[in-house]
Amino acid sequence: MSIIDDFQSHxxxxxxxxxxxxxxxNLIGEHTDYNNGFVLPFAIDRQARVAVRLRSDSVIRLRSASAEVAPIETSVDQLSSAKGWSAYLLGVAWVLRELGISVPGFDLLLESTVPSGAGLSSSAALESATALAFNELLDAGLxxxxxxxVGHRAENEVVGAPTGILDQSASLLAAEGRAVFLDCLSRExxxxxxxxxxxxxxxxxIDTKVSHAHADGGYSARRASCERGASALGVDSLRELSVEDLPRAQTALNEETFRRVRHIVTENARVLEVVAALRSSGPRSIGELLNASHLSMRDDFEISCPELDLAVETTQRNGAIGARMTGGGFGGSAIALIPLEREQQIRSAVLLAFSVAGFSTPDLFTVLPGPGAQRLV
Known part of the structure; x- marks a missing residue:
């Protein structure tokens, strides 16, 4: 059944x-976004899709195509108190109202093929699809x-996750066969x-099936550590520091805060190196930078986990050009840049390694850089 037929039946x-x-x-550039740094995500060919109908009253009815998710009925006066999956959708409507855009009641049906909790930004996909829908339906002109x-504010202020603008930028600004090089300070x-x-x-x-949530404490603790480091070093954000500043930082900060700062500073440098390499030499030249990024996240930022490390190490041993965890960390997914002719060998090796370790069976799938958000009908 198509989403239109499903909507009509509900x-x-x-x-x-x-x-x-x-x-x-996120090809590279992890936790750099809220430090005003550089990121390099690309949109994937897994989507969140919303069918929307505006109402003439203030009633809001939400349904998910997933039978496991209960329907929700609320009103435009209750937007800021949204919880759970509805907060991503209703948070967008709340932000638009905060901007002075009149949002009436509406019916909305959601379906998504973006795995939740896998570090592939299912939340920003929901926010971006909803924001684009309301922008067009309400002639908001944004x-x-x-x-x-709008999506970033919904995530921060309604959902309560202290993320940067990376995810929504990837979802809304992407193009097929391209990555989005984003300067989070200038927003260019x-x-x-x-x-x-x-x-x-x-x-x-490699979706490890270890679920994470950005509203949980680990992500917030890393952000707070970065802010403490910037304050102690007398800068507005860690974006202002370069690799040459690290010796000074090491003497001024405690050992843990220094490692957090070192990850951000070196990760920003790696993003710039990857962008230069893609422009001059192509994707086969970026493997070592991906590998170095994972080590930095594992050792300095401490956001990896045994399942992510095993996925990365197994793909590397079996012919991956480079591999790293991707997303906010503490679970989710790893990515491996692999030669097409080695795909089956690498898949088999990962499944065997997880089985031997007694971990849950991971979900393995390939993705290509795809287009950004769009209207279908």
């Missing part, structure tokens, strides 16, 4: 339209960069070539 009317927005893989901020973005098939490559995602 709400006894046709939707005003259908919009979709992709999840993302640019895509402004919609990034550029598209960088990332044509994996032309290079004989694929990006293998």
């Amino acid at each position: 709400f006894d009317a046709a939707p005003d339209g259908v919009w979709q927005a992709p999840g993302r893989v 640019s895509r960069k402004e919609l990034v901020i 973005s550029e598209l960088v070539p990332l044509d994996l098939p032309a290079a004989g490559l694929a990006m293998l995602v």
Whole structure:
């Protein structure tokens, strides 16, 4: 059944339209976004899709295509108190109302192929699809960069997750065969070539099934540590520091805070190196930078876990060009840049390694850089 048919069966009317927005893989640049640094995500070919119909009253009815998710009924006066999965959708409507845009009641049906809790930004896909839908239905006239901020505010102020603008930027600004090079200080973005098939490559995602949530304490603790480091070093954000500043930082900070700072500073440098390499030499030249990023997240930022480390190490041993965990950490997914001819060997090796270790069976799938959010109907 199509989402339009499904909507009609639930709400006894046709939707005003259908919009979709992709999840993302962050190629490199982890936890740098809220430090005003550099990131390099790309949209993937897994999507969140919303069918929406505006109402003439203030009632809001939400349904998910997943039978495990209970329907929700609320009103436009209750937007800021949204909880759970509805907070991502209702948070967008709340932000628009805060901006002075009149949002009436609405019916919305959600379906998504972006795994939740896998570090592939299922939340930003929901926010971006919803923001694009309301922007068009309400003739709000917001640019895509402004919609990034709408989704970001929903995540921060309603959901309560202290994330940066990476995820919404990837979902709304992406293009097929490209990565989004984003400067989180200026909010300027550029598209960088990332044509994996032309290079004989694929990006293998290993969803470890270790679920994480950005609203949990680990993510917040890392952000607070970065803020303490910046304050102690007399800068507004860690973006202002370079690798040459690290010896000074080491003498001024305690050992843990220094390691957190070192990850951000060196990760920013790695993003710039990857962008330069993609432009000059192509994706086969970035493997060692991906590997170095994982070590930094494992040892300095301490956001990896045994399952992520095993996924990375196994793919590396079996022919991956480079591999790293991706996303906020504490679970979720690893990515491996692999030659197409080695895909089956690498998949088999990962499944065997997880079985031997007694871990849950991971979900393995390949992704390609895909287009950003768009209206379907």
